[in-house]
Amino acid sequence: MPTYKLTYFDFDGGRGEPVRIAFHAAGIGFEDERVTFPEFQKMRKSMRFSALPVMHIDGEQVTQSTALCRYVGRMAGLYPEDGLQSLYCDETMDAVEDLTHHIVRTFGLEGDALREAREALVDGWISVFVKGIGELLTRGGGEYFADGRLTVADLKVFVTTRWLCSGGLEHVPTDLVGQLAPGLVEHEKRVSEHETVAAYYASRA
Numbered sequence: 001m002p003t004y005k006l007t008y009f010d011f012d013g014g015r016g017e018p019v020r021i022a023f024h025a026a027g028i029g030f031e032d033e034r035v036t037f038p039e040f041q042k043m044r045k046s047m048r049f050s051a052l053p054v055m056h057i058d059g060e061q062v063t064q065s066t067a068l069c070r071y072v073g074r075m076a077g078l079y080p081e082d083g084l085q086s087l088y089c090d091e092t093m094d095a096v097e098d099l100t101h102h103i104v105r106t107f108g109l110e111g112d113a114l115r116e117a118r119e120a121l122v123d124g125w126i127s128v129f130v131k132g133i134g135e136l137l138t139r140g141g142g143e144y145f146a147d148g149r150l151t152v153a154d155l156k157v158f159v160t161t162r163w164l165c166s167g168g169l170e171h172v173p174t175d176l177v178g179q180l181a182p183g184l185v186e187h188e189k190r191v192s193e194h195e196t197v198a199a200y201y202a203s204r205a
C-alpha cells in the first residue's frame, strides 16, 4: 500500500474536505497535514500550482481537487463505474469548482468593494450555479447526484452548501440556497447524516 499525505488548510471544508472523507470511507490511512495560511505562504513555492490541496503518493506530488476526489473516491467505492453516471458525477463536481472559483475571486476585497462584488454574485453566478446544481440533483432522482447513492459529487456539494449557508460568507444570505434550490438544503442534511459521513465526523470528534 502506498503512503498518502494530503496537505490542505486547517478547516473542515473547502476543496480538501471531500478527499479526507473519501479516505476515511475507504479505510485508508493518510497523513492529514493541515496548514495555516502563513504556513502555506512559506511552502507555496514547493507546490506545483502554488495552491492546495496537494497529495503526495509515496512522495510524488499530485494536485487538482476533483481529480483527487475521483482517485480516492474509486478506492472508497464512492465513484460510479457506469460511464453515464460517472459523467453526472464529474459534471456536478466541475460545476462546484466553477462556483467556488467565482466566490474565491471576491476574497481579499473589503468594505464597499466586497459588498458590491458579493451582491453581484448573489444576483448572478451564485444564483446561476445553485439553481443549476439543484437541477442536477433533481435529474439524479432528488436524493443523490449520480448512481442513486452517495458519491464524491455529494461530498463536494455537501461541503459547499454547508459553506454557503453558514453565514461565514459576508453578504451571502444564509437562506439563499434554500430559496433557490431547497433540495440542496435537504441534500446537505441527508449527506451529513449518511453513515459514511457521520462516521468520519465522529472520528474527528
Ligand SMILES: N[C@@H](CCC(=O)N[C@@H](CS)C(=O)NCC(=O)O)C(=O)O
Pocket: 014, 015, 050, 051, 052, 053, 063, 064, 065, 066, 097
Ligand atoms: N484547481 C485547483 C484549485 C486550487 C485552489 O485554488 N486552491 C485554493 C484553496 S481552496 C488555494 O490554494 N488558494 C490559495 C491561493 O491561491 O493563494 C484544485 O481544484 O485543486
